[in-house]
Amino acid sequence: MNSIDQTKTTDTANLWMIGMSTMKSSMLLSLVMAIIKGVAGIFGNSYALVADALESVSDVISSLLVWLGLKYASKPPDEGHPFGHGRAEPLVTFVVVGFLILTAGVIIYQSIINIMTPHKLPAHFTLIILGIVIIAKELMYRWVIKKSNSTNSTALKADAQHHRSDAITSLSAFVGISIAIYLGPGYEAADDWAALIAAFVILYNSFMIFKPAWGEIMDEQNHSELIQKIKVCALEIEGVKDTEKCYVRKAGINYLIDLHLEVDGSISVFDGHEIAHRVEDKLKSCGWGIIYVSMHVEPVRTNVEC
The missing domain is CATH 1.20.1510.10 (Cation efflux protein transmembrane domain)
Known part of the structure; x- marks a missing residue:
């Protein structure tokens, strides 16, 4: 641990x-x-x-x-x-x-x-x-x-x-x-x-x-304030281009998060994995009761040739 x-x-x-x-x-x-x-x-x-x-x-x-x-x-x-x-x-x-x-x-x-x-x-x-x-x-x-x-x-x-x-x-x-x-x-x-x-x-x-x-x-999605804070927090991590989906499940006083991150599609799988871990660690340390983060990394194109 x-x-x-x-x-x-x-x-x-x-x-x-x-x-x-x-x-x-x-x-x-x-x-x-x-x-x-x-x-x-x-x-x-x-x-x-x-x-x-x-x-x-x-x-x-x-x-x-x-x-x-x-x-x-x-x-x-x-x-x-x-x-x-x-x-x-x-x-x-x-x-x-x-x-x-x-x-x-x-x-x-x-x-x-x-x-x-x-x-x-x-x-x-x-x-x-x-x-x-x-x-x-x-x-x-x-x-x-x-x-x-x-x-x-x-x-x-x-x-x-x-x-x-x-x-x-x-x-x-x-x-x-x-x-x-x-x-x-x-x-x-x-x-x-x-x-x-x-x-x-x-x-x-x-x-x-x-x-x-x-x-x-019933996992009702009524946590808009927390979702907004999660998105802002994730964007503070270097390498995160944007967030896509974010779902929150409440379990007692704690929260379980499903988050889709958007990163540069040209980086390695290893680098994308490291970025996701940094986001997870930061979310867990913010004091919002988040104990679990499931991350899905989405590649985005940053250089598009015309």
């Missing part, structure tokens, strides 16, 4: 460690929030708060799955997996989406039952609990999304969306409980309508989480 590959392996390992450390903190906060909201919802007679607690429980389970997925995806390439194990990350994301949809279904079912069944008004203290939860979850969202951007992790982005989803459902519960409390008897169901709205927010966020993970599995 050359020095560039060694550096790349170290950088990748550090990014995976950041991702897994972030997930541990995320799981801990979601667990604390689930317990607080569940207890407050039960004793405060608020199903919106109980539903919010269920959403936090799904966050804990999904965060655990994401952590396990990141741990597996961080394994280095081996003989059976020469491109690494990064594709485990979007696969785990699909499982997370499944848990979110299941949670939304449970909340919708119970909300409808509660709307049709008379019950007491929620307690005032539930609003204080929700205010604290909303602030905590929004701060957690901003922290996790920052980490996901620095590591380019699809799974961390999904987990960040969980926290934003939780903040939104808590806000919805806050509004519903406020209506029920301050308008009094006859408006008890406002709390349950809030839970119902929160469930549809969860479904929408599930779709938003699913979409990029599906694109990653």
Whole structure:
């Protein structure tokens, strides 16, 4: 293994460690929030708060799955997996989406039952609990999304969306409980309508989480910014006349590149091979998460006789 590959392996390992450390903190906060909201919802007679607690429980389970997925995806390439194990990350994301949809279904079912069944008004203290939860979850969202951007992790982005989803459902519960409390008897169901709205927010966020993970599995070509940087980088290497095709595949936090180079058609095969290697080494050392480059060298005529 050359020095560039060694550096790349170290950088990748550090990014995976950041991702897994972030997930541990995320799981801990979601667990604390689930317990607080569940207890407050039960004793405060608020199903919106109980539903919010269920959403936090799904966050804990999904965060655990994401952590396990990141741990597996961080394994280095081996003989059976020469491109690494990064594709485990979007696969785990699909499982997370499944848990979110299941949670939304449970909340919708119970909300409808509660709307049709008379019950007491929620307690005032539930609003204080929700205010604290909303602030905590929004701060957690901003922290996790920052980490996901620095590591380019699809799974961390999904987990960040969980926290934003939780903040939104808590806000919805806050509004519903406020209506029920301050308008009094006859408006008890406002709390349950809030839970119902929160469930549809969860479904929408599930779709938003699913979409990029599906694109990653299907090798969707939506990396125009990275492709442009690759082309500019390649043209800085002496001997490269131009680039033709460039395809990008995302695998976890890493990228696999298929690139067609154009070089002087009159040079030797050996020289063309050397130019391709210099391009590959430079791309891997740029810090863009590129761990594999497949190069095809295209000859171009530089002197055309009329």
